[in-house]
Amino acid sequence: MDEIQHNSQLAYDAEDEYRPEPTPPAGPPAWQDGSIRIGIHTSIAGDIAQSLEIAHGLGANALQIFSASPRMWHVGSSSPMKSIGAGPGRERFAPTEMARFRARREELKLGPLVIHANYLINLASPDRVLRVRSIQAFHDELIRAVALGADYLVVHPGSGRGAHAREAVESVAQSLHQAARGMKLGGLRILLENTAGQGTVLGSTFSELKFILDLCPDLPTGVCIDTAHMFAAGFNIREPEGLEKTLQAIQSTVSLARIFIIHCNDSKTPLGSRVDRHEHIGKGKIGLEAFRRILNHPMLAPAAAGQEKEPATGGVGRAFILETPIDKPGDDLRNVRTLWKLAGKPAPMDFIGAARDGFRIRPSRRKKLAARKSSAKKRSAGKRAAANKRKR
Ligand SMILES: [Zn+2]
Ligand SMILES: [Zn+2]
Secondary structure (H helix, E strand, O other), X not given: OOOOOOOOOOOOOHHHOOOOOOOOOOOOOHHHOOOOOEEEEOOOOOOOOHHHHHHHHOOOOEEEEOOOOOOOOOOOOOOHHHHOOOOOOOOOOOHHHHHHHHHHHHHHOOOOEEEEOOOOOOOOOOOHHHHHHHHHHHHHHHHXXXXXXXXXXXXXXXXXXXXXXXXXXXXXXXXXXXXXXXOOOOOOEEEEEOOOOOOOEOOXXXXXXXXHHHOOOOOOEEEEEEHHHHHHOOOOOOOHHHHHHHHHHXXXXXXXXXXXXXXXXXXXXXXXXXXXXXXXXXXXXXXXXXXXXXXXXXXXXXXXXXXXXXXXXXOXXXXXXXXXXXXXXXXXXXXXHHHXXXXXXXXXXXXXXXXXXXXXXXXXXXXXXXHHHHHHHHHHHHHHHHHHHHHO
């Protein structure tokens, strides 16, 4: 072989230029294909990536998590408020941990990923210290959500605690702006959740949520509706006419196109109780048939990216997420299965339901295991027979 001649006179050839791999066109993520997305709130205790395995193992194709302990103040290390009540716990994840989480989520095709913000956050608080602390905590929520590649960050609007309702909703909008100031949110969308309306809590009516959203036209926002909260707030979604009326109320205020997440929870408390108590699907005051109507309602169906209808009723990437209690082992699996059943769709992975120590065996795997077991039995029986023969 001829030796390559190196000389400084080589003509520049554009073909020789190093070109990095072209970045794939930033199309919509795979989960925005208009297919039904059913998820569940899962624990991040121990290892955040474990939450993905749990959701996947339960037969969900979407999930919601907290990105830190939900009832503790976590104040970023850069914060001047660290001295005033930074609780224990973790406020940041290691970069390797986050990279592993993102990669595994992609492998498992879980989407959307929803993060529920800390319950202590009150963006409407008239108390200055609490308000500043809430803004800082929500800022940290945004940072963690972006770092984890979350699609939605759900937050309760808060409580004005006696302040005039108009002042309170203006405070929420102002706080949201302050928390997001200077941030690149990427694909993250902030969702305000409707509430049961207990005490002075904001957001039990859709017009109140619209008021806040209208004050944030520059932020990527939307709404998360919770079935138990709607019911407790007096929306009779148990009855077909009540559901229609509720959907009309949503469409004429915040608009259905801005509903990205539907928290599916039955309610322990009666219609209009203004008390928020979640119950297993079908075991509460809303009931199975109402959930069947909700899951199959054309106005609540997800739309595929780029194929939105006019007037838009199907939110792109809309998902149904369970926040039901776990009173006994297997409740989570049962609730996920119930939603798939009500939606008339087989769960993505059809488990036999043999849940043992958190491991579920797939039917195909189960058959193999059974075959292996019986052949091992035969072998040992054969050995025993041979040994007995020898003895004789
Ligand atoms: Zn909820
Ligand atoms: Zn709730």
